[in-house]
Amino acid sequence: MTADTSVASDVHGSLYSDALTRLERAAALVDVHSEVLTRLREPVSITQVSIPVRMDDGGLRLFTGYRVRHDDTLGPGKGGIRYHPDVSLDEVKALALWMTFKCAAVGIPFGGAKGGVTVDPKTLSPLELERLSRGFVQRLADVIGPETDVPAPDVYTNARVMGWMMDEYSRIVRHRTPDVITGKPLSLGGSLGRDEATGRGAYYCLKQLERLRGWEPSSIRVAVQGFGNAGQHVAQLLHADGYKVVAVSDSKGGIFFPDGLEIPALIEAKNARRGLHDVYCDCSVCECADCMKHQTTPITNAELLQLEVDVLIPAAIENQITEVNADGVRANVVVEVANGPVSSQADEVLMENDVLVVPDILANAGGVVVSYFEWAQNRAGYRWTLSEVRERLRQTMDSAFASIYGRWERGATPDMRTAAYAHALERLGQAFEDQGTARFFSAHDGTGAV
Ligand code: GLU
16 A cells, blocks of 8 residues: 655645744734744754664664754653654754744743754664664663753654654763653653543643633544544544544545444454554554445545545644645644745635644644643652643643633734744743843943943
8 A cells, every 4th residue: 555645745844944934923912022033933953963873684784863953942852753755954943943933832940952864764664763762862861861851752753752762862971860761661761641542632732712612522523644643642532522523534544434433442443453563553544444334435644634524634644734725725724733834825725715723733732732741740759640641731831722712712812823822932931031132232231231
């Protein structure tokens, strides 16, 4: 079966310039000193490494990896590590900038960072994958750390990979450091509720919309593009509440059933056949169609995005809705569970068509929020219960949602994305201001009389 990933890959510009466009749009609406923008336009540091890996056939392959710390004013850098053939420095820079804004938008004490290795991990054996993961940490050991930069899972990395990475870092520094990485297995200091956190955070946003818009779940049709960790959890939670999840897809394509798919059966079938010893799932939702009680219709990712549904949840990768296909989006609400699934040109089209976009830096922040809880538990040497994690996640998401939705509803910004950026920018701006901008120094004469 061939891959059916991007619907608009030919229109990719620079993701980082696109991210800056969003930043500038928000900055025009917020009272922050121009120095704040000057600093946020460039990442704090960029690390590029080559990782030699001994392959199972005895040969050597060199992989390229990146770690970008975009900003650490509000706390240590925070952000995932992805393994994907399309990983590039431009992409990692954009993802790191989004992490700065995500952490600030939900009010957790972290800056933004991101990492990635350009690799198709599905072509590696489990041992090759372990060597690559440990090799990447050997190269990054000087730039990551519990108080400097704390990685986590992202696209095609998971708890097992985080466990290897934490173990490797601990060997290098010669003591146990569970707080260097989040999203670890529970046995190695992971937090309860971290695996479901991204999907659950998006679900809490949708519950707020349900309340605000008076939705009756059984009459709301949902389509989910991307059926990895986050896509599965949000689909499952919505299904359990009676929402009709009519379509889901993954990189190989999707399935559609107008009365609502049996999500638990689909998740079970997809995950039953895993490759690479639990690291990657080889089975596509398209191949799981036979486990459904009803006849489903195969659809492509491009078709899924244009379905007549109420809520569209892009939960795969960036640049899925661009100026090429944005006009064809029929959903009233788009909830960005992926990072950057809508381009900045598409934002304008969706706005004109009255499509409400709940932006990624809010909608998918549940993952990093529970990463923060994991880090805090590791540092305190104390464990929270699952209900404590869920309750604190709900409070964090609800409070960020209320501030951002409220700002947009008051008409202060044209869309919720700009409201989220503005909200984050005010927090960042205050911190920069408290460190001292030209505004402060020009008001004082340099004699020390402050
Ligand atoms: N990769 C996730 C994200 O993009 C989680 C990051 C983290 O937990 O640090 O938000």
